[in-house]
Amino acid sequence: MLARAVEIASTEGLDALSLGRLATGLRLSKSGVFTLFGSKEELQLATVRAATRIYTEHVVRPALESPPGLERVWRLCVSWLTYSERRIFPGGCFFASVSAEFDARDGRVHDSVAAARAEWTAFVERTLEEAREVREIAGDTDLPQLAFEIIALLEAANAESVLHGDSAPYARARRGIHNRLCAAATDSATLPAEQPAT
Numbered sequence: 001m002l003a004r005a006v007e008i009a010s011t012e013g014l015d016a017l018s019l020g021r022l023a024t025g026l027r028l029s030k031s032g033v034f035t036l037f038g039s040k041e042e043l044q045l046a047t048v049r050a051a052t053r054i055y056t057e058h059v060v061r062p063a064l065e066s067p068p069g070l071e072r073v074w075r076l077c078v079s080w081l082t083y084s085e086r087r088i089f090p091g092g093c094f095f096a097s098v099s100a101e102f103d104a105r106d107g108r109v110h111d112s113v114a115a116a117r118a119e120w121t122a123f124v125e126r127t128l129e130e131a132r133e134v135r136e137i138a139g140d141t142d143l144p145q146l147a148f149e150i151i152a153l154l155e156a157a158n159a160e161s162v163l164h165g166d167s168a169p170y171a172r173a174r175r176g177i178h179n180r181l182c183a184a185a186t187d188s189a190t191l192p193a194e195q196p197a198t
Contacts, residue, residue, distance in 0.1 A: 001028075001036070002050040005043065009051070010091035013101045014044045014109060041108060048112045051094040055116075058083040060123065068130035070137070070181060070191045076127055077150060077177050081170050084158040092162035095120070096155050121147060136191075141184045153177050 004025060008016055018040055023030040037043040063076035084093050091097050095116060102110045124147040131137040157173035160166065178194040185191050 002046060005047040006051050006054065006094065007090050009044075009047050010089035010094045010097055012091075014047065014098050015101065017043055017047060019043060044109045045112055048098070048109070048116060051089070051098075052116050054088060055083070055094065055120075058088050063127070068127075069134045070131050070185060073127050073131050073181060074178075074192045076124070077154065078174070080154050081157060081173060084154070085161065085167060085170050093155065093158045096158050121151065124151060135186055137181075137184050138186055146180065146184055149180055150177055153180075 001022065005017055005022060008021075019037060020030050022028075022043070037046060059076070059079045062079040063072055066072040066075040089097075095113065098113050099117060102113050125143050128137060128141075128143045128146055132139060132141060132143065137143075153173045153176045157169040160169035174194055178191070181191055182188040
């Protein structure tokens with residue numbers, strides 16, 4: 001049920017979700033769906049949580065298979081690009097989509113989306129900090145700035161690809177991120193070679 005809710009939200013937005021629409025689409029009783037969620041807002045919050053689990057599975061976990069350092073940073077970036085390019089969510093990155101929908105609003109759904117985004121940014125920064133701790137990123141690197149630039153390139157690739165139906169932005173993002181990491185590396189040889197997301 002939440003898998004369908006995530007699909008709808010990624011292409012049409014969280015506001016497109018309703019208990020009635022979900023019930024009709026899945027051939028369930030509206031009262032049964034209401035019993036599970038109670039309100040549209042609770043359905044939206046459950047959808048954000050479900051999307052977070054999917055995101056973690058496809059982006060975060062693969063990166064954690066690599067040792068701390070630039071290899072893990074690069075794996076994280078490639079995993080993110082792969083997740084977007086393969087349309088794990090039909091509308092591209094779920095969080096890029098719903099962030100644009102809720103960024104200027106107040107309320108629990110906004111706060112849930114904002115918290116997920118903040119957690120992602122913090123994870124990217126921690127991954128970069130681990131690389132600095134093993135001396136693969138220069139000690140004077142501004143890690144929040146580097147994380148911001150990496151995330152901006154990832155999201156720009158997603159937005160351009162979804163809008164134009166083109167995969168070329170992913171190659172540009174990989175190149176840009178690789179170049180930026182090479183500039184921050186103490187030894188660029190420790191950074192895996194730039195390669196297409198697979």
